[in-house]
Amino acid sequence: MVMALLRTVGRIGIDAILPPRCGGCGAITETTHAVCADCWAGLRFISAPQCACCGYPFELDDSANINGNEQPDGQVLCGNCLQKKPDFDLARAALVYDDHSRDYLLRFKHADRTDLTPLLARWLYQCGKGIWDQADLIVPVPLHRRRLLHRRYNQSGLLAARLSKMTGIPWDGLVLGRKRNTRSLGGLGPSSRKREVGGAFAIDDTRAQLCGLDGGRVVLIDDVLTTGATANACARALKQSGVMHVSVITVARVVR
Template identity: 45%
Template sequence: MEFLRRGLSRFAGPIGRLLYPPVCAGCGGALAAAPAVCPDCWRSLRFIERPYCEVLGLPFSYDLGAGFLSAEAIADPPVFARLRAALVYETLAARMVASLKYADRADLVPLMAAWMRRAGREVIADCDLVVPVPLHSRRLLSRRFNQSAELARAVARAERLAYAPLCLRRRRATRSQVGLGPDERRENVRGAFHVQAGREGEVRGRRVLLVDDVFTTGATVEAATRALKRAGAAEVDVLVFARVAAGAR
């Protein structure tokens, strides 16, 4: 059986590449290997590198010194400890999020999760448990999968971390956050999340890494963080694929 398995795996790669040739995650152009993006699409991506706000991961245009916080983090401190994002939410990064969320492009998950792991080295190193931001059951039924859960699963698997996709639930169906202002977003998700009864032990006393696809105003991850803390989480950090830049909310 082992000989047969090795033989099949030897041919599966070439056959798969013949039937489904690797293409750029951005423009769909041919590539030598996947998952990846072509040089032209790569230049359109704005990766978030230091210097950035130590709390909100908001990129600075110049270095303001170690531990410097953004005006946003000082004026309105979040309930989570730290947020890290791989990219600024614009151009190709925004299209990748939309493709994963609305066009069933699950093939983008390995690439997106790899970039998230790179951006989130600190928070990943400190976490005990990975938890995705959940969808309500009705929305999950219409979309067929939760994009945040797929990203969280890929991060947890690659980092060999505990993964708890069912402990945090969305107790009511909320309106889409698209088009809502900051106050409307906060009200929309207020009290929307809870840790399922009987699963509190999964988060109690643990450092949780909460995973979502995009950070805009922070209303969703703040509401989810409060639910995790009510269940006894010691600390909550947030890891997302992309976040809006300052003034772009």
């Protein structure tokens, strides 16, 4: 009780010295870990209608094109998922990947702006509504140890840890590893991406047993979903270890 009071007083004190700032432009905001109204207006959050599987957002004028894609269970799939279901079961992204969301992610990944973690995690939490209730474990897409040494932190690991705190679901940053240091996928087409990350991920068996991976439902966390090649390669590795269901939640996704 006394500690809680001291913490509150402490927080008020800190807020008075350092007022909360917008995660986008740095303008002073009323609440912590938020964005100002201008920055908010620039973000494109993804909402229904979207592909029941990969979460691809359908523009309203697309509705004519997807009419034939309805499955017997009433779910509507995008053309890609209709052609070939991905290795993951479900993917959802908070934002469309554009200049605005890219700016947040670049700062978060490469500019040591780890203070953006609570803001981005909140967006992930909201877009994963309905997924958290049934999940057993949160797993971040791993960095190769060489890249981790260079960057000093795995941005997806920070998000996974934060989401674990918010949801009460355990997370593990070691069960899924990158055995090969893949080159940057930027600028590569879908088939090159697939080739580059295929077989790049591996499960630590001891860790898998500790986590109870077998038969479990995993939420995979990454920053961006582009072609889904990385998410697919991770999902394949997880499923080979007995994972039953893989949901992928990313901050943003490319929409073409």
